[in-house]
Amino acid sequence: MNIHEYQAKALLRGYGAPVSDGRVVLRAEEAKTAAGALDGPLWVVKAQIHAGGRGKGSFKEADAGEKGGVRLAKSVEEAAEEAKRMLGKTLVTHQTGPAGKSVGRIYIEEGSDIERELYLALLVDRVSSRISFVCSTEGGMDIEEVAANTPEKILSFSVDPATGYQPFHGRRIAFSLGLTGPQVKQCVKLMGILYTAFVERDMEMLEINPLIVTDKGDLKVLDAKLSFDSNSLYRQSDVAELRDETEEDPKELQASKYDLNYIALDGEIGCMVNGAGLAMATMDIIKLYGAEPANFLDVGGGATKEKVTEAFKIITSDKNVKGILVNIFGGIMRCDVIAEGVIAAVKEVGLKVPLVVRLEGTNVDKGKEIISNSGLDVIAADDLKDGAQKIVKAVKG
Numbered sequence: 001m002n003i004h005e006y007q008a009k010a011l012l013r014g015y016g017a018p019v020s021d022g023r024v025v026l027r028a029e030e031a032k033t034a035a036g037a038l039d040g041p042l043w044v045v046k047a048q049i050h051a052g053g054r055g056k057g058s059f060k061e062a063d064a065g066e067k068g069g070v071r072l073a074k075s076v077e078e079a080a081e082e083a084k085r086m087l088g089k090t091l092v093t094h095q096t097g098p099a100g101k102s103v104g105r106i107y108i109e110e111g112s113d114i115e116r117e118l119y120l121a122l123l124v125d126r127v128s129s130r131i132s133f134v135c136s137t138e139g140g141m142d143i144e145e146v147a148a149n150t151p152e153k154i155l156s157f158s159v160d161p162a163t164g165y166q167p168f169h170g171r172r173i174a175f176s177l178g179l180t181g182p183q184v185k186q187c188v189k190l191m192g193i194l195y196t197a198f199v200e201r202d203m204e205m206l207e208i209n210p211l212i213v214t215d216k217g218d219l220k221v222l223d224a225k226l227s228f229d230s231n232s233l234y235r236q237s238d239v240a241e242l243r244d245e246t247e248e249d250p251k252e253l254q255a256s257k258y259d260l261n262y263i264a265l266d267g268e269i270g271c272m273v274n275g276a277g278l279a280m281a282t283m284d285i286i287k288l289y290g291a292e293p294a295n296f297l298d299v300g301g302g303a304t305k306e307k308v309t310e311a312f313k314i315i316t317s318d319k320n321v322k323g324i325l326v327n328i329f330g331g332i333m334r335c336d337v338i339a340e341g342v343i344a345a346v347k348e349v350g351l352k353v354p355l356v357v358r359l360e361g362t363n364v365d366k367g368k369e370i371i372s373n374s375g376l377d378v379i380a381a382d383d384l385k386d387g388a389q390k391i392v393k394a395v396k397g
């Protein structure tokens with residue numbers, strides 16, 4: 001789960017990290033009061049979306065102005081004006097895709113005088129099964145670009161969980177970032193703060209780009225992107241409260257309410273499958289026969305008729321879906337339950353695209369019987385290959 005920059009900064013401030021003072025604005029009429037609560041002489045007005053690259057982004061609407069999603073203002077009035085201009089508009093960055101993201105919140109913060117921009121991240125490194133620090137002198141840039149062009153400018157190392165964070169980790173980062181004097185001490189402290197927050201809050205990623213050195217020589221967190229392990233939200237209730245549902249794919253949001261493992265993709269064939277492995281195999285075989293999956297969907301082992309119905313509704317609500325492949329291996333899941341769910345869903349939402357159903361396993365005969373007696377226009381398939389070929393043919397001709 002991701003949160004907004006202003007929420008991330010508030011969370012890190014709570015751990016003692018140096019961040020600027022700021023106010024969030026949800027409605028245009030709040031903008032002036034928010035900006036007025038901050039000391040000038042410089043205000044920074046920042047669109048809050050769950051995507052990076054805002055500064056270099058652009059708005060779809062002409063009346064949002066020419067500048068990107070991070071704007072400098074020299075007075076309270078100007079800051080309020082920029083906030084109003086961006087609210088409700090669609091910001092496109094290299095991370096949002098061409099559709100962009102609607103800006104529902106603006107963060108106004110005090111401007112900083114920047115001496116240097118640095119990069120810092122903490123992440124869960126799956127290879128070493130440890131938390132890693134990643135840092136670079138090339139802050140404010142896309143780290144993927146730095147990694148591709150000048151990998152020698154990135155330092156990365158993992159922390160042994162048996163010792164946890166130690167001051168030498170912080171000194172190693174400080175020296176690689178070229179920090180000197182009191183900055184080294186600040187860096188050692190800040191890295192410890194970030195590591196503690198990362199572990200305590202079950203984060204998956206923490207990215208500060210840029211971490212800056214101010215004109216006075218102090219370190220400051222100027223941008224913050226945090227993502228949390230969704231599986232731990234049950235014990236992170238205050239983090240869970242920060243969830244902004246408007247930032248999420250509505251289909252994925254609906255799926256999460258029914259405890260379905262659903263990921264929206266760009267293809268044309270909707271898939272309803274049980275088991276993550278079978279779902280992956282189904283996506284692979286659809287690709288093998290020349291089409292693209294519209295989603296990953298694992299309805300799980302003990303799915304009920306209601307859950308199957310909901311899954312089917314989510315698939316059919318996707319306008320890109322030109323055909324549906326139901327591929328179920330009934331182990332714990334029973335084929336007749338799937339069949340009933342599919343029929344209930346079709347009765348409710350109708351069926352405007354070809355549907356191929358492949359059932360195998362527990363109660364398969366009962367399941368097939370339910371489908372053939374339903375009078376629905378369903379194409380039956382015998383195995384995975386047959387099912388994939390039939391749905392691709394039905395869609396592509």
Ligand code: ADP
Pocket residue numbers: 020044046051052053054055056070109110111112113114117140209210222223224
């Ligand atoms: P994004 O990464 O989405 O583009 P950032 O928060 O990193 O957004 O802002 C982009 C750039 O804007 C930063 O690299 C920095 O140069 C400038 N900037 C951001 N916040 C401030 C601030 N409070 N004061 C001065 N400059 C800022």
Ligand code: MG
Pocket residue numbers: 052053140209210223
């Ligand atoms: Mg940034």
